[in-house]
Amino acid sequence: MKLNIRALAAQVVFQVLENGASLSNVLPQHQAQLANGKDRALLAELSYGVMRVLPQLDNCVSQRLQKPFKNKQRLLHHLLLIGCYQLYFTRIPAHAAISETAEACRQLGHEGLVKVINGVLRNIQRDETPLDTSNDTLKYCFPGWLVKKLKAAYPDSWEQVIEQSQQRPPMWLRNNQRQQSRAAFLAQLAAAEIEASAGLTADAILLEAPTDVTALPRFADGSVSVQDQAAQWAATLLNAQDGELILDACAAPGGKSCHILESANIRLVALDNDAKRLERVSENCQRLQLEATILCADAANIDASWHGDKFDRILLDAPCSATGVIRRHPDIKWLRKAADIDALQQLQAQILDHCWQWLKPGGTMLYATCSILPDENSQQIEAFLARTPDAALETITASKENHATGWQILPGQDNMDGFYYAKLVKAIA
Ligand SMILES: C[S@@+](CC[C@H](N)C(=O)[O-])C[C@H]1O[C@@H](n2cnc3c(N)ncnc32)[C@H](O)[C@@H]1O
Incomplete structure (x- = not known):
């Protein structure tokens, strides 16, 4: 049976919140089941919307259920989140939101619970009370551990960082x-x-x-790509020169590799340990008519796969918490856990140390993350400089501030995603 938009949205949200799948993987698979562009856009709006304000919706729905949905009925909890989101955050008329959501319940095989879904949503509609914002999690719609970290990192501006992360991103x-x-x-x-x-x-x-x-002119010919300006700083700061050999150590899906290739006549090795994601690098290079050496390897053990020269410049766009891009990927708030940060910090340190061995004397390494946590950024680089005698930090003069410990871009700054850059130069002898 063909599922309606609310039923598909409930499945998307279920897969993210219960199975830990990423929204950007799951959503397109479900959008493919809808022929109409407007329907696909509504499915995205409902799925992204729920991720943005999840604690408020969860609280509103849970309060109205006599007992929580469990096991095979769990999907209906997510369907109610979709229903509640429509009532509070969209202009969809309440009667349409409720009847379509109840119909989704039937389509999902829970005919016997249609009355419950209807009842809960009618109750929410009748109440017309504002959503509860009486604690930090409900107020900011951010996980507590992350609010704590942001407060410590940005005592004066953490609220603004959160507010910006809750916005819809520009293109x-x-x-x-x-x-x-x-x-x-x-x-x-x-x-x-x-x-x-x-x-x-x-x-x-x-x-x-x-x-x-x-709808963009000549997109298919490779005239243009979609990429946040914060990510575009990578090619500018790396400053590749004609004839150089460049390593992009964590390259997939290839946004920055392609930009570097567009900016100079170089040889570029695009390395990543995820073969599936590397296919996207090939596709992007093909569309943009660019050539790269694509290498599936561990950036913490390049020796096993690369037997060529050392590199003039290295971009290390490290695996990170992605806390700078929550406005684009609001599911990160619920997928990422506090314990992940330590593991990521260790992985980043290992990759940094190993890639450094592959940089020529006098060469430049640009360390980048789309994180806003000092653990992965300034503290990571300070520790690296302390244990690496032939490494020096070069000041980034891209903005007016002084970047003594690298350049931290905060979400919303000049309309950009949150990003971090540190430019490291290797001593000649
Ligand atoms: C931030 S993303 C890179 C984005 C990419 N630079 C771009 O602009 O399109 C980080 C990448 O690191 C890769 N990665 C994670 N651990 C790795 C490892 N040990 N070795 C190589 N790549 C790794 C992931 O597969 C992911 O593609």
Whole structure:
């Protein structure tokens, strides 16, 4: 049977919250079951929306259930979250939201519980009370452990960091400078009546409103890619020069590799330990007409797979908590656990130490994360500098602030995702 949008949304949310799948993997598989673009957009809105304000919805729904849904009925809890989200956060008329959600219950094989779903949602609709925000988790819709870490890291601005992480992200494009100048592409966007403006980095373009990529001029030809400006700083800061041999040590899906290849005539090794994700690097290179050596290997044991020269420059875009990109991936708040941070910190240190061996004397390594936690960023780099006598930190002059311990971009700053960069230079002898 074909499932309606609410039933599909309940399945998406279930897979993320109960099975630990990532929203960006699960959502497209479910969207593929809908023929209409508007329906696909509503499915995304409901799934992302629930992730953004989960504690408030969970609390509202749980209070109204005499006993929680368990085992095979657990999916209905997630269906109620979808119902509650529609009532509080969308302009969908309440009668339509309730009847479609009740119909989803039937479609999901729980005919006998349609009355319960109906009853709970009618009760919420009748109450018209504001959602409970009486503790930090309910107020900020952030996990407690992360609020604690952010308070410690940003005593004066943690609330703003959270508020920015709860926003819907803007859409940034990267002009492919091998195809046309940014000014020429901006003119093409204007001709297509897509409002846009130039960003701070050489190739960045900010769209006034997010647009389907298929509506962008010459997207399929590789004229342009979708990439946040914060991520575009990587190629600028790495500053690859013609003829150099470059390593992108954690390359998949290849956004930064491709940008570096667009910016200079270099040889680039795109390395990652995830074969599936590496396929995306090949696809991106193909669309953009770029060439890279693609290597499936462990960045903490490159010796086992690479027998070529050492590298002039290395980009190490390390696996991290992704706490800087919560506005794009709100499921991170619920998938990531406090204990993950220590494990990630150790992995990053191992990869840093090993990749350093593969950097030529005089070479540059750019360490990057999309994290906003000092454990993975400034503290990681301070510890690396302390144990690595031939490493020095080069100041990043990209913004007005002084970046003594690397450059921490906070979410929303100049409309960017949260990111961290540290530029490390290896002594000549
Ligand atoms: C932040 S993502 C990289 C994003 C990529 N640089 C881009 O711009 O498209 C981190 C990557 O590190 C990879 N990774 C994790 N552990 C690794 C390891 N030990 N060796 C190599 N790659 C690893 C993951 O598979 C993931 O693709």
